[in-house]
Amino acid sequence: xxxxxxxxxxxxxxxxxxxxxxxxxxxxxxxxxxxxxxxxxxxxxxxxxxxxxxxxxxxxxxxxxxxxxxxxxxxxxxxxxxxxxxxxxxxxxxxxxxxxxxxxxxxxxxxxxxxxxxxxxxxxxxxxxxxxxxxxxxxxxxxxxxxxxxxxxxxxxxxxxxxxxxxxxxxxxxxxxxxxxxxxxxxxxxxxxxxxxxxxxxxxxxxxxxxxxxxxxxxxxxxxxxxxxxxxxxxxxxxxx
Numbered sequence: 001x002x003x004x005x006x007x008x009x010x011x012x013x014x015x016x017x018x019x020x021x022x023x024x025x026x027x028x029x030x031x032x033x034x035x036x037x038x039x040x041x042x043x044x045x046x047x048x049x050x051x052x053x054x055x056x057x058x059x060x061x062x063x064x065x066x067x068x069x070x071x072x073x074x075x076x077x078x079x080x081x082x083x084x085x086x087x088x089x090x091x092x093x094x095x096x097x098x099x100x101x102x103x104x105x106x107x108x109x110x111x112x113x114x115x116x117x118x119x120x121x122x123x124x125x126x127x128x129x130x131x132x133x134x135x136x137x138x139x140x141x142x143x144x145x146x147x148x149x150x151x152x153x154x155x156x157x158x159x160x161x162x163x164x165x166x167x168x169x170x171x172x173x174x175x176x177x178x179x180x181x182x183x184x185x186x187x188x189x190x191x192x193x194x195x196x197x198x199x200x201x202x203x204x205x206x207x208x209x210x211x212x213x214x215x216x217x218x219x220x221x222x223x224x225x226x227x228x229x230x231x232x233x234x235x236x237x238x239x240x241x
Contacts, residue, residue: 001223002026002053002175002210003043008035012042014214019046021223024077026051026208037073044075051173051208055113057082060092067093067110071100076108078173078206080153083112083140090147109151109171112144114162117155117176134158138165145170151205156194159202174199175208179226196226200233 001022005011011031015022025048031039032054044050052070056063063081070079081093090112097110114137115124121132129136137158142165144152151171154162159172177196199207209226216222 001048001213002028002208003031004028004210004214006030006034008039008042011035011039012046014219015043015046018213018219018223019048021220021227022048024049024051024206026053026210028053029055040073040076044073049077050075051078051206052076052108053078053080055080055082056093057085058089060089063089064092064096067096068100071097071108078111079108080111080113081149083114083144083152087143087147090144090149094148110149111171111173112140112147112149112152114138114140114144114152114154114158134161138162141166141170153208156199156202156204159199159204163203171205172203173206173208174204175210177207177209177212177226179212179222179229196229197233200230201236 001018001024003011003015003025005014008031015025025043027039027043027050040050040052052073054070056066063085067079070076081090083090094110097107100107115133119133124133124136133155134157137154138161141152141154141162145166151173152162153173153175155176156174159174162170162172177194177199179195196207207230213219213222213226
């Protein structure tokens with residue numbers, strides 16, 4: 001569950017309401033810039049783990065240092081970097097995480113962001129990236145696996161291709177999840193979206209959901225509806241298997 005808030009008190013109030021429904025809380029650059037590591041400590045204390053979504057993208061040495069520091073924060077289960085930082089940068093991040101003081105079983109998983117879900121083909125072309133978002137995402141996922149990362153963040157549209165390219169044990173974390181319940185699917189600033197059921201049936205390991213819950217008139221009911229859709233998709237998958 002994405003805590004896309006700019007103030008720590010607001011985020012904590014919401015997180016307390018949702019702690020029994022969320023598998024993990026995502027803290028992004030907005031909240032972390034406002035409140036820093038204190039946000040991780042206080043929200044992590046509520047029970048669900050933390051996806052620290054800071055999308056590091058810098059020279060290898062700087063990213064390695066950032067990963068070392070982030071890995072020491074309590075309750076962090078997922079960390080990420082931008083795959084477009086390149087192979088050396090991702091390898092530096094993986095090496096830094098492997099050298100973290102935490103026991104292996106408690107170390108966060110390291111992910112690479114492939115292509116942001118807000119970008120379509122025209123947007124990529126404007127920044128000099130050729131090919132379709134799906135083609136680029138799969139290529140970057142393969143590079144992340146080569147660098148020794150645990151998985152990627154990718155849109156729902158690339159799940160099946162990444163799974164084929166990178167294998168069953170490679171984590172795929174999927175934002176851009178927009179449920180159909182309550183009317184037409186909202187896209188907000190997302191270009192490549194899917195419903196929770198579609199993403200699960202395609203093979204996602206984690207779904208990231210923010211505004212469909214945080215902006216709902218009844219956030220708890222919205223979260224329960226999404227959980228029900230996930231459960232139904234998992235049952236459907238088991239029956240097909």
